[in-house]
């Protein structure tokens with residue numbers, strides 16, 4: 001079986017179009033037409049992970065976090081990103097990332113956290129408005145300039161044709177006019193279509209309920225244990241029971257307003273800074289359990305998703321803990 005067969009399946013679950021505009025999910029290194037020899041699952045494709053893939057004879061690494069986020073200009077191994085890419089290419093290991101597109105789907109990263117915490121009645125915390133795909137044709141010579149103008153507004157896919165490139169820009173409905181204005185200014189024609197099937201099924205974070213309300217301190221202890229967190233950094237307890245819980249794997253601070261607005265008692269996420277903790281403002285308990293700790297069950301999620309469909313190749317969960325943060329107690 002070819003690598004692309006597995007990638008097509010993963011994209012049917014977490015379409016690349018659902019990733020955030022700053023993201024770089026997809027096949028980052030490698031040839032999707034190669035025969036698949038085995039798959040190694042991880043959160044971060046570090047050098048140790050590529051070495052493990054080579055050792056286990058896997059020619060595909062599937063990671064949650066993309067190893068490359070922005071343009072690389074040199075490949076001389078001066079930083080870990082360059083070294084990982086060089087090692088992967090040299091050893092014929094493909095790297096595929098499934099990041100914010102897996103965060104944003106109903107059965108993705110946050111659903112996994114919710115099930116670990118025993119939440120019921122779960123729904124997306126901050127659903128995206130309708131996504132629009134805008135398609136245009138542009139001469140090769142103008143394509144790069146146009147892509148630069150559109151950067152940060154939406155996600156751009158480029159299909160290179162003989163004389164022209166086709167640009168497909170996926171953007172939230174509320175920002176589609178910005179794209180259209182830029183295209184009109186360039187004198188380009190375009191057509192639009194909706195790409196989101198169901199309202200409320202795509203978006204960030206998740207909110208759900210505990211079967212029974214429990215004291216805050218008991219809930220925080222449960223979170224620490226169930227998520228295998230070394231420590232929980234949290235704001236002042238509010239002396240009320242916890243029933244409604246908001247969660248977001250990784251850096252979820254941008255969802256605090258939604259969590260408070262939807263009446264969550266506690267918001268479990270990561271990457272909070274000192275001043276941001278003040279924003280809890282007596283309305284909610286923020287619990288920061290660490291980035292790796294919120295997301296490490298994504299490896300289990302990848303494994304379950306793949307095993308539901310394929311059993312004809314070796315599939316390994318990494319033996320490495322790639323958390324760059326260590327704790328001293």
Ligand SMILES: [Zn+2]
Nearest residue numbers: 249250291295
């Ligand atoms: Zn993350």
